[in-house]
Every structure is written in C-alpha cells, then in structure tokens.
Amino acid sequence: MNDQELSRKVPRSPVGLMTRVYKFILPEVAAELDQWRRDAEQIPDEELRKQALASIETKQFHCQGGAVYAAASLPDKHILIPLIVAYQTISDYLDNLCDRSTSLDPVDFRQLHQSMLDAVTPGTKPADYYAYRSxxxxxxxxxxxxxxCRDCISQLSGYEAAKPYIRDLAELYIDLQVYKHIHPEKREAALLEWWSQQAHRTPHLRWNEFAAATGSTLGVFMLFLAATDPFLDEQDASSIHASYFPNVCSLHIMLDYLIDQDEDRLGGDLNFCNYYEDADTMLNRIASIVEWARKDVTAIPSTPFHRMIIEGLLALYLSDPKVSEQQLVRSVSKRLMKRSPMTRLFFFVNSRWIRKHKNE
Structure with a gap:
C-alpha cells in the first residue's frame, strides 16, 4: 500500500491516530490559530479585541480536539483543519462575548450567532452581527x-447532503447560546420551555443533558468530514447525525461542565452538572451516556475511530488540571476512569503531555 492510500485510510488504532495528531494536526492547528491571533490583535474595539484574544488563548484545545476529525482523511486536511478551526473559533469568541457580556439581550445574542448559520450556508448574504450591541x-x-468557513465548504464535494443536518445542529446550538446567556433569573425557565418543545427528539435524556448535547460542535465536525466524500447521500448524512446527536454530543459537553463547576460558580455562569440530585446520580447518568454513545457509533462506518473519539473525550477532560482542584470532580473522575480500557488510558497520558508542552 502506498503512502497516498495509507493516508486515506481512517486510523483504527490509538497509536496510528496519535501519530497523525502529533505530525499533522497539532502543528497545522497552531499555524491557523496564530493567523487568527494576529488578526484579532488588529480589532479596533478594545472589548471585542480582548474577548477574541482570550478565546484563542484559553480555548485552543477545543480546536485541537475538533481537528482530530481531519486525521481521518489526511488528503483533505487542507480543507478540514482551516474549516474546523474557523468554525470553532467563531463559537469560542461568541461564547466569551456572551459569557462576559455587556448585554443580556436575547436579540443581540441571536444576531451574533447568526454568524454560525451564515458560516455553514454559503450563498446567503452575511448579516450585521453586531447590530444590537454597543x-x-x-x-x-x-x-x-x-x-x-464558506470558502472551505465550497471545496467539500458531498456538502449538499450534509447541509440540512449541519444546519439543524447549528440552529440548536444557537438556541442554547441565547437561552443560557440571558438574565440569570430567566435562564432556567427559558431552557425548560425550549426543552418541552424538543424533548420528543431525546426522550431518554433529562433536560440538562439535552441542552448539553446542543452545545457540542462535534456532530458538525463529523459531518464536515463526511462531506469530503462526493458520494455522501442524504441517508448516510442522516445516519451520522443520529449517531452523534444526542449522546456523543451530550457526553462532550457534560464532561466540559463537570470540570468547570468551580469556575462557573465564581463567574455566575449556568452549569448543567448542578441539576443532579447528588454526585452519585451525576456519575451514573454520565456513565449511561458513555454507553449510549458507544452503542450509537456502531451504526456508522469506521466504528473504531468513533470509539476512539469517545475514549479521547473522557481522557481529555478527566486529565484536565481543573479536576485535581475540585474534590467532588476528582472523586467522580476517579470513578469514571476506574477499569478504563487501555485506549482511554493511552489518550489520558497523551492529553497530559500535550497540555504540558502546549506552548513549545
């Protein structure tokens, strides 16, 4: 098998995946983020500049994690890495803007996030994203x-089949960002009302777990990868969407919230892990979501790759330094890592190494 054929094959082992991550993904993500950092430094407005730079500085691992999907198709990494980094950077920048916002206006939040729909809908006229803020x-x-994002998407030959499913995930993501950033006294009621309209889609999940699922960009990134295939059809795209949403996506964000509990408490931010009766319930629910996610990805091709994504998520979040600083989180983390498969332990060690050397 020649190098070209090998590079097209989806990695099936943790060593094969991490070899690609170290050799291609991390350096190219770093180069993309450097470019966006230089761009952000030129933003005239002080507050916008501050939040754009902070989002790149503190959330780069979101782009590193998302760009792992490019490791599944190296010949398309020149499209997928810039696309994933740009889309995730929009998400992180707007999250910072809304989290630390000078506004609590849902109209403002929805207008800002229209950029995420515009990014995945080439051909439409871009909106004035800052129309409702000072x-x-x-x-x-x-x-x-x-x-x-649009320029990269124009190079994805299977995008038309993926587009409605990507838009569905983007619309859910935007709804979440609007409801979770409005006035603290109105957030929970707005989220519960929204869930009452959407609960039929995820009857096995609690409202906070559904909301978490809508906050993940992994389903979008997987569909970007799928859209590199010119033969992708509507049925394939639908199957991928169903394999990632809600369980893989919910696991991703519940782990994110798990490690951010202290930080969110200090910042007055909403945290979906705070809605469980106790730590045991939280642990059992997250463990159930892990099993549902593992089962879901058996329905799509390259199951070993998607299983590695799930183990990688657990490793990435549970190896975060924030875990050791929070007693409850440390205890839940230990129990989630107990009897871990070797794959998860391998990614755990690698996640720690990448964090330690991130600025080298």
Missing amino acids: EKEDGGYLGRLVQT
Whole structure:
C-alpha cells in the first residue's frame, strides 16, 4: 500500500491516530490559530479585541480536539483543519462575548450567532452581527471567520447532503447560546420551555443533558468530514447525525461542565452538572451516556475511530488540571476512569503531555 492510500485510510488504532495528531494536526492547528491571533490583535474595539484574544488563548484545545476529525482523511486536511478551526473559533469568541457580556439581550445574542448559520450556508448574504450591541468595530474579524468557513465548504464535494443536518445542529446550538446567556433569573425557565418543545427528539435524556448535547460542535465536525466524500447521500448524512446527536454530543459537553463547576460558580455562569440530585446520580447518568454513545457509533462506518473519539473525550477532560482542584470532580473522575480500557488510558497520558508542552 502506498503512502497516498495509507493516508486515506481512517486510523483504527490509538497509536496510528496519535501519530497523525502529533505530525499533522497539532502543528497545522497552531499555524491557523496564530493567523487568527494576529488578526484579532488588529480589532479596533478594545472589548471585542480582548474577548477574541482570550478565546484563542484559553480555548485552543477545543480546536485541537475538533481537528482530530481531519486525521481521518489526511488528503483533505487542507480543507478540514482551516474549516474546523474557523468554525470553532467563531463559537469560542461568541461564547466569551456572551459569557462576559455587556448585554443580556436575547436579540443581540441571536444576531451574533447568526454568524454560525451564515458560516455553514454559503450563498446567503452575511448579516450585521453586531447590530444590537454597543461594541461594533471588529475590523471585519468575525466576517473573515465566516468567509473562511464558506470558502472551505465550497471545496467539500458531498456538502449538499450534509447541509440540512449541519444546519439543524447549528440552529440548536444557537438556541442554547441565547437561552443560557440571558438574565440569570430567566435562564432556567427559558431552557425548560425550549426543552418541552424538543424533548420528543431525546426522550431518554433529562433536560440538562439535552441542552448539553446542543452545545457540542462535534456532530458538525463529523459531518464536515463526511462531506469530503462526493458520494455522501442524504441517508448516510442522516445516519451520522443520529449517531452523534444526542449522546456523543451530550457526553462532550457534560464532561466540559463537570470540570468547570468551580469556575462557573465564581463567574455566575449556568452549569448543567448542578441539576443532579447528588454526585452519585451525576456519575451514573454520565456513565449511561458513555454507553449510549458507544452503542450509537456502531451504526456508522469506521466504528473504531468513533470509539476512539469517545475514549479521547473522557481522557481529555478527566486529565484536565481543573479536576485535581475540585474534590467532588476528582472523586467522580476517579470513578469514571476506574477499569478504563487501555485506549482511554493511552489518550489520558497523551492529553497530559500535550497540555504540558502546549506552548513549545
């Protein structure tokens, strides 16, 4: 088998996957983020500049994790890595803007997040994303992120089949961002009302677990990868969507919230792990979501790759330094890691190594 054929094959082993991550994914993600950092430094408005730079500085592992999907198709990494990094950077920038916002206006939040729909819907006219807020002068930063996504998407030959499913996930993501950032006294009621309209889609999940599922970008990234296939059809795209949403996506964000509990308490931010009766219930529910996610990905090709994604999520979050600083989280983490398969332990060690050497 020649190098070209080998690079097209989806990695089936943790060693094969991490070899690609170290050799291709991490350096190219770093190069993309450097470019966006330089762009963000030129933003005229001080507050927008501050939040754009902070999102790149503190959330780069979101882009590193998301870009792992490019490791499944190395010949397309020149499309997938810039696309995933740009889309995730929009998400992280807007999350910072809304979390530390000078506004609590749902209309403002929805208008800002229209950029995430525009990014995945080439051909539409981009909106004025800052129309409802006082800080407006970003020097075209958000618009360039949107355009980068569109330029990359135009090179995905199977995109038409994936597009409705990507838009569905983007619309759910936007709803979540609007409801979770409004006035603290109104958040829970808005989220519960939204869930009452959507619960039929995920009857096995509690409202906080459904909301978590809508906050993940992994389903979108998997569909970007699938769209590199010119023969992708509607049935394939639907199957991929169903394999990732809700369980893989919910696991991703519940783990994110698990390690952020202290941080969110200090910042007055909503945290979906705070809605369980006790630590045992939280542990059991997250463990159940892990099993549902593992079962779901058996329905799509390259199951070993998707299983590695699930083990990698657990390893990435449970190896975070924040875990050791929180007694409850440390205890839940130990129990989730107990009797871990070797794959998870392998990714756990690698996640720690990547964090330790992130600025080298």
